[in-house]
Amino acid sequence: MRKSLIKSTFPNLTNDNFEIKSPATHQYNCISWAAGRIDRAWWPFGGYWPDDVSRQVTADAFIEAYASIGYEVTDNPHLESGYEKIAIYLLNGLPKHASRQLLNGCWTSKLGNMEDVDHDSLEAVTGQIYGDAQIFMRRETKGFGVTFRKLYNILKTCILRIFNKQHQSNHIYPHIITTKR
Amino acid sequence: MSFAPNPLSWLDHSADSMTIPSSGCSGDSLLIEIAIQETKSHINESFLGYQNQLIVKFNNLKSKWISETQFISSLTDVYMNPSYQKIISLGPSVLPYILHELKKEPNWWFWALEVLTDENPVNPEHLGDIQAMTADWLSWAGSKHYLS
Numbered sequence: 001m002r003k004s005l006i007k008s009t010f011p012n013l014t015n016d017n018f019e020i021k022s023p024a025t026h027q028y029n030c031i032s033w034a035a036g037r038i039d040r041a042w043w044p045f046g047g048y049w050p051d052d053v054s055r056q057v058t059a060d061a062f063i064e065a066y067a068s069i070g071y072e073v074t075d076n077p078h079l080e081s082g083y084e085k086i087a088i089y090l091l092n093g094l095p096k097h098a099s100r101q102l103l104n105g106c107w108t109s110k111l112g113n114m115e116d117v118d119h120d121s122l123e124a125v126t127g128q129i130y131g132d133a134q135i136f137m138r139r140e141t142k143g144f145g146v147t148f149r150k151l152y153n154i155l156k157t158c159i160l161r162i163f164n165k166q167h168q169s170n171h172i173y174p175h176i177i178t179t180k181r
Numbered sequence: 182m183s184f185a186p187n188p189l190s191w192l193d194h195s196a197d198s199m200t201i202p203s204s205g206c207s208g209d210s211l212l213i214e215i216a217i218q219e220t221k222s223h224i225n226e227s228f229l230g231y232q233n234q235l236i237v238k239f240n241n242l243k244s245k246w247i248s249e250t251q252f253i254s255s256l257t258d259v260y261m262n263p264s265y266q267k268i269i270s271l272g273p274s275v276l277p278y279i280l281h282e283l284k285k286e287p288n289w290w291f292w293a294l295e296v297l298t299d300e301n302p303v304n305p306e307h308l309g310d311i312q313a314m315t316a317d318w319l320s321w322a323g324s325k326h327y328l329s
Contacts, residue, residue, distance in 0.1 A: 009252050026287055026311045030254040040309035043256040046292060048309030057257055097254050112252040113288075129252055 006111065012124050013117075021108070022116040031062075033110035034086045034098035035069055059135060062088050062095045071137035077122055079105040083138040087122050091131025099125070099133065235271065239278045242268045247288070260292040269293050280322045287315040294318055 002020060007013050031042035041047045042065065044055040050068040054061045063073060066086060077087055079101065087107070089097035099107040099122060109125055110116050119125060122133040246264035253259055268275060276297055283290050291314055295301050302321035307313035322328045 006252075026289070029256075032309070041256065041311065042309060046256045046260065046289070046308070057255070095255070096258075110254070112250065112254050114251055130254075 002115065006114070006117065009111075009129065010125050010127055012126060013119065017121070017124055018117045018119040020115045020117055024114045026113050028110065029112070030097050030099070030110040031065075031095075033108070033116060034100040035066065036100070057094055059088065059090060059093065059095055062098075063135060063137065066137050070139040072139065074136050074138045077101065077133065077136045080138065082141055084141050085136060085138045087133035088135040088137070089126070089130040089132060090134045091129075097125070097130035235274060236278065239268060239271065239275050242271075243282065256289060259289050265293065269296050273297050277327060280319070280327050283315055284319060284328065287311045291318065 003015070006018070006020070007015075027040070028038045029041040029043065029047070032038065032040060032048070035042060042049065044053075044057050044061055044065075049055050050065050053064045053068055066088075071086060074083075074085065077085060079085075085101040087099045087101075088095055089099070097109065099109045099119075101107055102118065106118050106120050107122055107124075108116060108118050111125075117125075126132045242264045246262050246268070249264060250259045250262050253262075259265070268279075276294075279290050279293055279297075282288065283294075289311070291303065300321065303314050303317045307317060319328065
């Protein structure tokens with residue numbers, strides 16, 4: 001029954017492209033769910049809002065809010081190794097919803113005061129209520145992904161330094177030799 | 182659920198304390214007594230009728246608001262919903278019903294409460310935490326004797 005109600009509200013959802021993942025709750029909303037928080041609802045007006053971020057219902061304020069927890073704007077919603085992504089939905093230029101990308105490339109959304117759902121694409125919940133996904137942000141994933149990435153970066157730096165020293169040596173010696181002459 | 186005191190309760194006291202002239206015309210005093218009782222009954226009926234109408238109106242608007250905003254994430258849109266605004270326009274007499282609803286099941290009644298009472302007892306650190314915001318408002322309502 002719940003699934004039918006959700007499908008009737010979001011016409012792009014079908015039996016096959018979404019799944020209810022939690023009970024309905026007022027405790028958090030889509031904005032906090034996308035930020036990975038379930039202790040309170042995020043909203044500039046009447047909700048929790050990160051310190052030093054303007055309490056305005058504008059795309060810029062929402063970008064700032066997510067930037068305060070490490071997200072940066074990116075140009076696409078594609079699955080990218082080492083990063084987690086979120087999408088902000090706008091309707092007539094105003095923020096209405098946010099989704100978070102899962103490790104398998106699907107998306108998770110908290111639907112208002114109702115349930116969390118996993119959906120296979122951003123388009124699945126677009127429409128008259130949330131508008132379209134227009135802003136994409138990403139941040140480095142925590143845990144093993146970050147550790148692996150950091151190790152990779154350290155290793156890359158070491159190799160480059162060694163390579164540069166070798167490269168410089170090849171240039172310096174002829175110069176020194178030339179000078180001695 | 183405890184409501185605000187009946188605004189017509191003064192009638193009970195005035196009727197009890199009213200002195201009927203003892204002119205020996207017991208028929209007159211009886212007529213006056215009957216007239217007072219009838220007026221009281223009429224006013225009470227009107228008041229109860231008004232209260233019943235208010236409860237029905239409030240419940241209808243509440244159901245519509247919940248149904249229309251259940252999938253909406255924007256608190257701005259939840260508060261600006263026409264049914265929610267109509268509840269606010271019913272005035273402070275709906276305050277006991279809102280507080281009763283809040284006690285029964287937390288929901289985003291906070292803006293309506295703020296407008297109707299011109300108060301905001303919510304600790305800024307509780308913003309967005311519906312349980313904590315509800316507790317702040319219920320504590321305020323208790324201190325103002327809106328709740329038993």
